[in-house]
Every structure is written in C-alpha cells, then in structure tokens.
Amino acid sequence: MFRFIAARLLQTIPVLFVVATLAFFMVRLMPGGPFDAERSVPPEVERELAAYYGLDKPLARQYLDYLGQLIRGDLGPSFKYANRSVNEMIASTFPVSLQLGGLALGLALLFGITAGVLAALRPNSAMDYVASGISMTGICLPTFVLGPLLILVFALNLRWFNASGWFDASDRVLPALTLGIVYAAYVARLTRGGMLEILSQDFIRTARAKGASEARIIFRHALRGGLLPVISFLGPAAAGIITGSFVIETIFQIPGLGRHFVTSAFNRDFTMVTGIVVFYAVLIVFFNLLVDIVQVWLNPKLKF
Amino acid sequence: MKSLCLLMCLCALGLASGCGKRETRVEVANRQQILLYGNKAEPQDLDPHVVQGVGEHQIISTLLEGLVAEDPKTLDPVPGIAERWEISPDGRVYTFHIRANAKWSNGDPVTAHDFAKSYRRILTPSLGSLYSYMLHPLKNAKAFNEGKITDPTQLGVRAIDDHTLELTLECPTPYLLHSMASHYTWWAVHLPTIEKHGDPYKPGSRWTRPENYVGNGPFILTEWVPNSVIRVRKNTNYWDAANVRLNGVDFLPIESIDSEERSFRAGQLHRTEELPNAKIDAYRKDNPQFLRIDDYLGNYFYRVNVGHPALKDKRVRHALSQAIDRQAIVETVTRGGQRPAFAFTPPDTEGYTSRAQLKFDIEGAKKLLAEAGYPEGKGLPPIEIHYNTSENHRAIAEAIQQMWKRNLGVDATLRNEEWKVYLDTQSATNYMVSRAGWIGDYPDPNTFLETFLSYSGNNRTGWANPEFDRLLQAAGCATNQAERYELLQKAEAILLDELPLIPIYFYTRVYLLHPSVQNWHPTYLDHHPFKHVYLEAAAK
Numbered sequence: 001m002f003r004f005i006a007a008r009l010l011q012t013i014p015v016l017f018v019v020a021t022l023a024f025f026m027v028r029l030m031p032g033g034p035f036d037a038e039r040s041v042p043p044e045v046e047r048e049l050a051a052y053y054g055l056d057k058p059l060a061r062q063y064l065d066y067l068g069q070l071i072r073g074d075l076g077p078s079f080k081y082a083n084r085s086v087n088e089m090i091a092s093t094f095p096v097s098l099q100l101g102g103l104a105l106g107l108a109l110l111f112g113i114t115a116g117v118l119a120a121l122r123p124n125s126a127m128d129y130v131a132s133g134i135s136m137t138g139i140c141l142p143t144f145v146l147g148p149l150l151i152l153v154f155a156l157n158l159r160w161f162n163a164s165g166w167f168d169a170s171d172r173v174l175p176a177l178t179l180g181i182v183y184a185a186y187v188a189r190l191t192r193g194g195m196l197e198i199l200s201q202d203f204i205r206t207a208r209a210k211g212a213s214e215a216r217i218i219f220r221h222a223l224r225g226g227l228l229p230v231i232s233f234l235g236p237a238a239a240g241i242i243t244g245s246f247v248i249e250t251i252f253q254i255p256g257l258g259r260h261f262v263t264s265a266f267n268r269d270f271t272m273v274t275g276i277v278v279f280y281a282v283l284i285v286f287f288n289l290l291v292d293i294v295q296v297w298l299n300p301k302l303k304f
Numbered sequence: 305m306k307s308l309c310l311l312m313c314l315c316a317l318g319l320a321s322g323c324g325k326r327e328t329r330v331e332v333a334n335r336q337q338i339l340l341y342g343n344k345a346e347p348q349d350l351d352p353h354v355v356q357g358v359g360e361h362q363i364i365s366t367l368l369e370g371l372v373a374e375d376p377k378t379l380d381p382v383p384g385i386a387e388r389w390e391i392s393p394d395g396r397v398y399t400f401h402i403r404a405n406a407k408w409s410n411g412d413p414v415t416a417h418d419f420a421k422s423y424r425r426i427l428t429p430s431l432g433s434l435y436s437y438m439l440h441p442l443k444n445a446k447a448f449n450e451g452k453i454t455d456p457t458q459l460g461v462r463a464i465d466d467h468t469l470e471l472t473l474e475c476p477t478p479y480l481l482h483s484m485a486s487h488y489t490w491w492a493v494h495l496p497t498i499e500k501h502g503d504p505y506k507p508g509s510r511w512t513r514p515e516n517y518v519g520n521g522p523f524i525l526t527e528w529v530p531n532s533v534i535r536v537r538k539n540t541n542y543w544d545a546a547n548v549r550l551n552g553v554d555f556l557p558i559e560s561i562d563s564e565e566r567s568f569r570a571g572q573l574h575r576t577e578e579l580p581n582a583k584i585d586a587y588r589k590d591n592p593q594f595l596r597i598d599d600y601l602g603n604y605f606y607r608v609n610v611g612h613p614a615l616k617d618k619r620v621r622h623a624l625s626q627a628i629d630r631q632a633i634v635e636t637v638t639r640g641g642q643r644p645a646f647a648f649t650p651p652d653t654e655g656y657t658s659r660a661q662l663k664f665d666i667e668g669a670k671k672l673l674a675e676a677g678y679p680e681g682k683g684l685p686p687i688e689i690h691y692n693t694s695e696n697h698r699a700i701a702e703a704i705q706q707m708w709k710r711n712l713g714v715d716a717t718l719r720n721e722e723w724k725v726y727l728d729t730q731s732a733t734n735y736m737v738s739r740a741g742w743i744g745d746y747p748d749p750n751t752f753l754e755t756f757l758s759y760s761g762n763n764r765t766g767w768a769n770p771e772f773d774r775l776l777q778a779a780g781c782a783t784n785q786a787e788r789y790e791l792l793q794k795a796e797a798i799l800l801d802e803l804p805l806i807p808i809y810f811y812t813r814v815y816l817l818h819p820s821v822q823n824w825h826p827t828y829l830d831h832h833p834f835k836h837v838y839l840e841a842a843a844k
Binding site for chain 1: 529760
C-alpha cells in the first residue's frame with residue numbers, strides 16, 4: 001500500500017508540471033493584458049508596472065522564474081489586487097469553498113444514498129418512482145435556477161435566511177442545499193443501480209436463507225458493494241463540487257475560490273489564474289488517489 | 305421515509321426558530337447607525353495612488369480627506385483638511401492653510417509636508433500610478449511623472465511650514481479645486497506608515513491592510529474580508545468627528561446585480577450600486593420609494609473608425625448618427641431616465657452646454673448618404689457594431705441595427721467580445737463602429753474633450769485634427785473661464801462636425817436606496833460624502 005501511494009505521488013509530478021506549463025502559456029496567449037483598462041494607461045506607467053511584475057523579461061525567462069517560484073511553493077503576487085499574494089488569496093478563500101463543498105457533499109450523500117436505497121428495495125414501486133422522479137428533477141434543474149428559487153421562497157418570502165453573504169451559520173444553509181441537491185440526485189441514481197445489482201446476487205440470497213434480518217442484509221452486506229459506483233463518482237464529484245462552485249458563489253455572494261478563479265481569468269491576472277489552476281490540479285490528483293485507496297479497501301476484487 | 309420527512313421538517317424548524325421573521329440587517333443597522341452599502345466590485349486596493357475605480361472611491365472617501373472636501377448637495381469645494389485657501393490673481397498659485405486640529409487616525413498631526421510628499425509619491429514613475437495624470441496641472445508634474453526630470457524640488461508643490469502648502473500650476477486650472485475635492489489622487493497618505501511596510505515608491509505595499517491603515521478621514525478601516533465585506537468605523541481623531549453621525553459603513557462587494565437586488569429586498573442593504581434594467585419598470589410601479597435615478601456625468605457613445613474605407617467620409621458618419629432615434633432608445637431600451645445625447649459633453653457641465661448639437665433627421669441622413677455615393681445604402685458594406693459582452697449593450701446595438709436598416713437601408717452586423725479582448729480590439733482600432741462610455745473625472749468639459757486629442761490614448765478612432773488640438777491646448781492656459789469655454793465650444797463644434805464618435809445618451813445612475821437613509825442627495829458623480837449621511841429608522 002505504501003509503495004502504491006508513493007508511486008502514485010511520483011506520477012503526479014509530471015502531471016503538475018504539464019498543467020503549470022500549459023496554464024502559464026495559455027493565459028499569456030489570450031488577447032488583452034492585466035493592465036488594459038477603459039481609461040488608457042500611459043506607456044511609461046505600463047513600462048514601470050511590467051518591470052515591477054517581471055513582464056518585461058523574455059517569455060522563456062519569465063517561465064523559468066515562475067517554475068523556480070513554484071518549486072518553493074510561492075505563487076507570486078496578484079496583478080489585480082495590489083496588496084495580496086496568490087498564496088494568501090487561496091489561503092483565505094479555499095477554506096470557504098471547502099466548507100461549502102463539504103456541507104453540500106454531506107447533504108448529497110445523506111439524501112442521495114437514503115433515496116437510492118429506498119428506491120432499490122422496492123424497484124418499480126411507487127416509492128421507486130417518487131425517488132427516481134425527484135432525483136431526475138434534481139439532475140435537470142441547473143443551480144442558477146434552483147438557487148434564486150430557494151432564495152425567493154426561504155429568504156424573500158419566509159425570511160428565514162439571508163439572500164446572500166457568508167457571515168452567520170444560517171448563511172450556509174441555502175447555498176449548501178442548492179449545491180447538494182444536484183449531486184444528491186446523481187448519488188441516488190448510482191446507489192439505486194449499484195444496490196439493484198448487488199441485491200440480486202447469490203451471497204445476498206444466501207444471507208437471506210440463513211435468516212439474516214433485512215437491516216443486516218442492507219447495511220452489512222449489500223451497501224458495501226452497492227456503494228462502489230458512488231465511491232468512484234465521489235472523487236471527481238468532490239473535486240468538482242469544491243472547484244466548480246462558481247455559480248453558487250456568485251448567486252449567494254460567497255467569498256470562495258471558485259469566484260476568484262473565474263474573475264481572475266477575466267482580469268487577466270496571470271499569476272492568479274496559473275496559481276489556482278495548479279492548486280486545483282493538486283486537489284484533483286489528491287481526490288482521485290483517495291478514491292483509489294478507498295475502492296481497493298472496499299472491493300475485495302481489487303488489490304494494491 | 306416518514307421518519308426522514310419528519311427529520312427534515314425538524315431540521316428546517318430548528319434553523320428557522322432562531323431567525324423566523326427576525327429583524328432584517330437594515331433594521332439592526334439603523335439602530336447602530338451603520339450604513340450597509342452595495343459596492344459592486346471587490347476593490348483593487350485602498351491606496352489612493354494606486355487604484356483606478358469608482359467603487360474604490362466610495363471606500364477611500366470614508367478613510368481619507370483632501371485639502372478641500374465636497375459639499376454634500378452640489379459637490380462644490382468646501383474646506384476639508386485645509387480651513388481656508390488663497391488663489392493668486394493670475395490663478396497659478398494656490399496657498400492652502402491646514403487646520404491645526406487635523407490629525408491622522410494614529411494621532412499624528414496632518415501637515416503640509418504630508419501632502420507635499422504624497423504628491424511626489426503619486427508622480428514618481430516607479431509607483432506605476434494609473435491616475436497620476438490627474439496631478440499634471442501642477443508645475444513640472446508631467447515631466448517628473450514621465451521621468452524627464454528627477455529632482456522633486458522642481459515640482460510645483462512646496463510646504464512653506466507645517467500648516468501652509470503652496471501649489472504652483474502650469475496654467476490657471478479653474479476646475480482644480482473641484483478635482484482636488486472629488487478625486488482621491490489629490491488626497492494625502494501617511495508616508496511614515498507606508499515606509500514601515502516596504503518601499504513607498506513601488507506598488508504592492510501592505511500598508512492598506514486593516515491592521516496597518518492610517519487615514520485622516522471621518523472613518524477608519526477595521527475589517528477587510530476579500531469578496532465579502534469591508535467595514536469602516538468612526539474615527540475619533542478626525543477633526544470634525546463631532547459632526548459625523550454614522551457610526552460606520554459596511555461595504556459589500558456584490559458583483560452580480562441580480563444578487564444585489566435580492567439582497568436589498570431581503571433587507572440586507574441600504575443601497576445597491578445598480579438595478580437590472582428589466583426591474584426598473586416594476587420598481588417604478590410598485591415600489592417607487594426605493595428607486596433612485598440620478599443624472600450622471602457620462603456619455604454612452606459609439607466610436608467610429610475614421611480610417612475605415614466605408615467610414616472615412618464624414619457624410620456617412622453624419623448619416624449614421626442622424627438616423628438614430630435616441631429618444632426611442634432611452635424610452636424603450638435603456639428605460640432608466642437617460643437623456644438622449646446630441647453632443648459629447650453633458651449639458652450644463654459647470655455652466656457649459658455645447659452650442660453645436662447633432663440632430664435626428666432621417667430625410668437629411670438619406671440625402672447625406674446619397675451625396676456620399678451610397679443612395680439608399682447601396683454599395684455601402686455592412687457596418688459592424690462592436691461591443692463588450694453584455695445584455696444591455698446588445699439590446700442597444702440591435703435597436704441601432706434596426707434603425708439603420710429601416711431609415712437608411714444600411715445593413716449592420718453585431719460582434720461582441722469579452723471585456724479585455726474588446727479593449728484590445730479597440731486600442732488597435734480594429735473595428736468599424738465600437739461601443740464606448742466615458743465618465744468625467746471632474747465637472748468640466750475638458751475631461752470629455754481631451755479624450756479626442758490626437759495624442760490621447762483614449763481617442764482610439766484614428767481621428768486627428770490639429771485645430772482641435774490647438775484649441776484645447778489654448779483653453780488649458782486661458783486666463784478666464786468665459787474665454788476658456790469659448791475655446792472649448794469651438795473645439796466641440798469641430799468634434800461634432802467631423803464626428804469620429806456617435807453620442808447616444810447621457811448616463812444616469814439607477815439604484816435602490818432605503819428610505820431610512822437621510823441627507824443623501826443626487827449628485828452628478830454619484831458621490832455622497834458619508835460624513836453627512838445618517839440613518840433614521842422611523843422613516844419607513
């Protein structure tokens with residue numbers, strides 16, 4: 001197991017190198033620069049700024065300098081937000097995205113697995129149709145519709161929550177719900193499929209024949225195998241839920257990393273774009289590794 | 305399943321019980337005298353010598369004060385850090401007398417040296433200030449800013465003693481005091497603080513963090529969470545603290561205008577920065593007490609690439625301009641009380657209204673087009689309208705596309721580009737007709753007309769006219785206002801005759817304001833000096 005993890009970690013180094021290189025050059029290939037503005041910038045001022053941020057050096061030199069910084073873990077200063085570094089920005093916004101993503105994922109698993117198991121227990125029953133129907137709706141409703149809808153009902157009409165912001169504990173509810181419902185729907189469908197397959201297998205029949213209780217069969221025997229599709233979905237989903245929350249963060253005015261990622265591309269904030277891309281790459285590699293480990297641990301057919 | 309439902313209901317109830325039908329944030333803030341202000345974008349920084357935006361102005365104006373300040377109703381210059389000032393008869397030397405009781409938020413006295421050093425800082429090339437040209441009326445400021453002279457003692461700024469500052473100008477600049485009151489580039493920073501956090505003549509300093517910030521304005525910076533909130537609270541060291549009625553302001557950078565409007569409805573904001581166009585009519589009808597529409601010192605116009613073969617004949621440009629029904633655009637497309645624009649400078653800008661005016665005249669337009677060799681639009685290639693991606697710009701472009709087709713028989717196509725790409729295209733004059741906006745930096749026709757100087761980076765149309773340049777330069781050094789305005793009138797007449805731009809409408813600011821906000825007046829720069837504002841909960 002140790003060798004497996006070490007080998008996987010070694011593999012990530014070239015991946016990150018390629019990601020950093022592509023991001024570095026692609027952001028510079030885009031038309032428009034970080035200092036372009038509606039009001040023209042005098043050439044001498046632009047020269048000074050370029051010199052300060054090292055943009056006056058040849059591109060190859062900039063690239064090598066950047067790689068050197070990257071190895072030391074320094075992502076550089078933000079071009080747009082003059083008094084902040086990219087490291088600081090990630091450090092202050094990522095925990096917010098993590099919290100939002102964690103809550104949403106928790107909700108997704110709680111509702112998704114429950115609904116999926118209930119549906120699988122009585123396939124093609126009314127309960128199955130209700131659970132599948134709701135999860136299908138969840139998949140079809142985009143977050144930019146669901147979010148404002150929830151705000152309309154719970155913030156503007158019932159006045160239970162705030163319409164935006166990230167200050168009190170109650171401010172977490174609506175965004176986590178919005179983000180979680182979509183994933184809950186996927187989890188429910190995957191759970192239902194996985195459980196249906198497992199419940200029809202011989203060892204379940206054997207367990208039933210030996211007189212095991214229904215609860216024991218579900219929780220002890222079936223769930224372990226039935227959740228495998230959910231687990232493999234969870235890796236990319238966890239990464240996606242944490243990195244892809246731009247829409248939610250905009251609708252609910254949440255100071256998370258997703259918003260920074262998108263706005264930094266609009267701002268041509270070179271260091272910020274490249275820094276966040278590299279950070280996301282690390283995150284995705286890490287989640288996939290985690291999923292691989294959990295999968296081997298749950299599935300007796302696989303080995304490290 | 306039943307137990308799950310029950311559990312969910314209980315959860316919802318539990319969450320709701322803590323907050324069901326609770327007081328809104330605005331109601332709480334009214335009691336505490338804290339203004340909740342929607343400020344659109346996260347500020348770049350809070351260093352007045354580094355930033356460029358309008359949102360930044362609102363925050364910095366709570367933290368710093370200039371020698372002169374703004375009157376809350378008219379924005380006319382009133383005493384600020386300086387209690388009085390004298391202007392020499394030739395209008396070239398200004399002497400400011402700084403109040404003895406003016407203090408920085410750390411207790412240090414505010415002196416003339418602070419201002420002298422600050423002006424030197426913003427003009428130092430290595431700082432890379434984007435707005436340093438605001439100080440170019442000062443003697444030798446332009447040369448120093450461009451690195452042509454390096455001796456700061458040659459600048460027209462001199463601290464005679466701790467409380468007397470003398471400014472010497474290149475030319476009499478009648479709008480100087482307005483500019484000093486309204487524009488943050490003219491306000492002082494506390495150099496000893498900046499020096500503690502690195503080189504004061506380089507960007508990227510951390511002195512603007514809440515734990516470091518030292519200001520001389522009515523409020524001090526207490527908290528700054530990026531993309532979430534910036535809180536300022538009353539500064540007890542401010543010279544006029546006794547007359548500041550708010551206890552603080554919370555600036556909320558809400559980028560999405562739909563989210564902002566919802567936050568206002570949920571009682572989380574006293575003021576929004578904008579209002580979606582689609583909501584204006586609904587507010588007008590159902591909630592007019594919240595809706596504010598203020599005239600704004602800005603012009604929405606189309607640049608015309610005068611180097612393009614199809615557009616180099618000014619008769620074609622006039623035909624395109626005359627065929628646009630601006631009244632219809634402001635009434636049916638923008639709907640926010642905008643005024644149709646038939647000149648570049650907004651009417652009555654400090655007493656100046658352009659004598660030359662464009663017109664809406666379809667028959668005349670048809671005739672001009674025929675004279676130019678394109679009867680009924682025949683032979684003229686389709687005109688491409690270039691704009692930055694936005695629903696509102698698209699709607700206006702479509703309306704104009706229709707008007708040109710219907711009134712002139714001229715085809716038009718639309719091309720939208722993402723903001724920075726759009727700027728790039730525009731700077732390279734790689735377009736036919738391109739949407740633009742210009743907001744005045746100070747109330748004077750010069751802030752509009754100077755953008756069309758042949759050497760201005762803001763021209764971007766390829767248009768150059770030596771007589772126009774000469775008139776503007778002459779106006780810059782005119783000795784009295786009447787003579788100056790006369791020169792500017794002539795310049796604007798040339799601009800509107802040559803027409804490298806098609807003005808469409810004069811901007812308004814459309815926003816929501818909670819009725820509890822008092823002493824808030826419509827102003828043409830959307831400035832509302834916060835030291836005069838207060839909240840009265842009873843007014844609902």
